[in-house]
Amino acid sequence: MNITQKLSKNRSVLENKLRDLLAKPVFLIEEDAFALPCGCCGITANARGLQADDLEIFEDHIAQYLKEASLELDIEPSFLFARIIPGTSEIASLNSRVLCNRCYMDFARGSGKKPRPDIYILSLDRRK
Amino acid sequence: MMKLYVPHVGHMEGLQDLLSGPDNIYAIYMAGTPDYVGTGRTNLGAPGIEEIREQTEYAHDKGVKMEIVLNSSCMGGQHLTPQGFNKIHWYFDRLNDIGIDSITVAEPYFVEMLSKDYNMEVVVSVLSFVDSPQKAEFYEELGADTIVVDPVVNRDFAKLEAIKESVTCGLKLLVNEGCLYQCPFRYAHFNFFSHANGPGPKLNVLDDYYYYKCLSLRINDPQQLIKSPWIRPEDTKRYEHITDTFKIGGRTHFTNWILNNVHAYTNRDYDGNLMDLLDCPRDIRDLFYIPNKELKGTLDQWKQCNKICSDCGYCKRLTERIVRVYSVDDMQSTLQPLKSTGGST
Numbered sequence: 257m258n259i260t261q262k263l264s265k266n267r268s269v270l271e272n273k274l275r276d277l278l279a280k281p282v283f284l285i286e287e288d289a290f291a292l293p294c295g296c297c298g299i300t301a302n303a304r305g306l307q308a309d310d311l312e313i314f315e316d317h318i319a320q321y322l323k324e325a326s327l328e329l330d331i332e333p334s335f336l337f338a339r340i341i342p343g344t345s346e347i348a349s350l351n352s353r354v355l356c357n358r359c360y361m362d363f364a365r366g367s368g369k370k371p372r373p374d375i376y377i378l379s380l381d382r383r384k
Numbered sequence: 385m386m387k388l389y390v391p392h393v394g395h396m397e398g399l400q401d402l403l404s405g406p407d408n409i410y411a412i413y414m415a416g417t418p419d420y421v422g423t424g425r426t427n428l429g430a431p432g433i434e435e436i437r438e439q440t441e442y443a444h445d446k447g448v449k450m451e452i453v454l455n456s457s458c459m460g461g462q463h464l465t466p467q468g469f470n471k472i473h474w475y476f477d478r479l480n481d482i483g484i485d486s487i488t489v490a491e492p493y494f495v496e497m498l499s500k501d502y503n504m505e506v507v508v509s510v511l512s513f514v515d516s517p518q519k520a521e522f523y524e525e526l527g528a529d530t531i532v533v534d535p536v537v538n539r540d541f542a543k544l545e546a547i548k549e550s551v552t553c554g555l556k557l558l559v560n561e562g563c564l565y566q567c568p569f570r571y572a573h574f575n576f577f578s579h580a581n582g583p584g585p586k587l588n589v590l591d592d593y594y595y596y597k598c599l600s601l602r603i604n605d606p607q608q609l610i611k612s613p614w615i616r617p618e619d620t621k622r623y624e625h626i627t628d629t630f631k632i633g634g635r636t637h638f639t640n641w642i643l644n645n646v647h648a649y650t651n652r653d654y655d656g657n658l659m660d661l662l663d664c665p666r667d668i669r670d671l672f673y674i675p676n677k678e679l680k681g682t683l684d685q686w687k688q689c690n691k692i693c694s695d696c697g698y699c700k701r702l703t704e705r706i707v708r709v710y711s712v713d714d715m716q717s718t719l720q721p722l723k724s725t726g727g728s729t
Contacts, residue, residue, distance in 0.1 A: 261715070264712075268713065268715070272712075272713065275711075280603065280604060281603055281606075281672075281709045281722075283667075285667055304603055304671075307600065344593060344596070346596040346597065348596065
């Protein structure tokens with residue numbers, strides 16, 4: 257399979273797992289692999305219909321699904337997070353990101369789950 | 385004969401595509417230059433005055449009318465300043481010189497201004513939210529030649545008939561807007577668009593909150609798809625005692641999508657997914673399947689509906705019975721019943 261076929265399959269597998277878990281037709285409207293100039297890279301699954309309550313109740317499951325999706329694309333699942341529309345219950349995307357050193361410091365500085373109003377950390381492997 | 389107003393993205397190539405066939409297009413409409421008056425929806429094109437002139441001439445050569453949509457629902461008071469008034473008046477002068485057939489506006493001040501000083505047909509936008517005979521009378525008094533009725537009353541025939549009785553100006557119905565019925569975000573969202581797509585500083589917006597909520601509400605409660613006050617192509621004939629003029633929404637879509645709508649509404653027939661025809665919830669077109677043919681007869685129910693959903697449940701039952709969800713397994717897309725994918729109707 258080429259990269260687009262892998263992404264396509266990855267998107268639908270993750271979507272189906274979320275639908276089975278949450279019993280509603282969560283829609284992953286787009287899944288992208290990305291590489292940023294700073295050195296960060298990873299995948300983003302843009303979501304519609306996924307809400308903060310879903311995440312709070314099923315956080316472990318969703319984190320596990322995202323980890324599996326990440327591994328399936330050979331992306332180390334060292335930092336998994338959801339992007340939330342600030343001040344709302346709407347989750348815009350699920351993300352697996354391999355952080356560059358600078359961005360790692362930005363995200364690892366605090367110990368809570370929300371280093372920014374729009375970020376909800378599902379897991380972060382702390383470096384020594 | 386149905387008069388169909390058809391959206392156009394705003395560039396000459398798109399217009400040539402749109403008017404290349406034998407379709408029965410009465411008029412096309414597009415946004416103007418956002419430097420003067422914005423619009424209440426997103427736009428792909430921002431044609432300048434010369435581009436509008438060229439495209440108007442092309443449309444007229446094809447026997448098609450040209451309408452410019454300047455339906456900002458919030459001008460932030462700019463139009464009331466001397467500078468703002470002069471700038472907008474200058475722009476209206478230019479459009480008048482070009483020979484534009486009609487201008488759609490939402491701002492009441494523009495309705496009066498256009499009706500007093502220009503010969504162009506003055507069209508009151510859906511974003512003026514005319515949903516009652518009283519409001520229709522106000523706008524007619526201000527100078528409206530045509531009112532595009534708020535789709536919220538598209539299925540309320542008593543209200544439509546009362547509006548028809550109360551005014552002598554033309555009425556136009558928007559058939560495929562696809563917005564939520566009684567949407568709580570309607571005013572705020574259109575005001576946001578008006579600022580984002582109008583003169584003045586551009587907003588640095590992270591996310592369109594209203595659009596996220598709009599989609600999320602439907603995914604979590606798919607009966608909202610059915611309650612949305614669209615008009616099926618087959619049902620347009622049921623509105624002929626109200627008007628013969630219909631408008632297709634969707635000026636950010638590809639020409640192919642627009643022409644699919646034109647064919648459906650001119651033929652008054654569509655055998656496929658109703659979601660294909662709706663303008664607004666575009667992002668979930670690949671999520672839900674609503675077989676249009678299975679909606680036959682629904683208007684009879686909605687014509688007598690008192691809109692108290694908790695007492696009725698018709699739309700809920702209909703949703704459970706006919707709406708399906710696209711699901712992809714092993715790279716193959718299949719349709720699943722709503723219940724199997726959750727979806728609390």
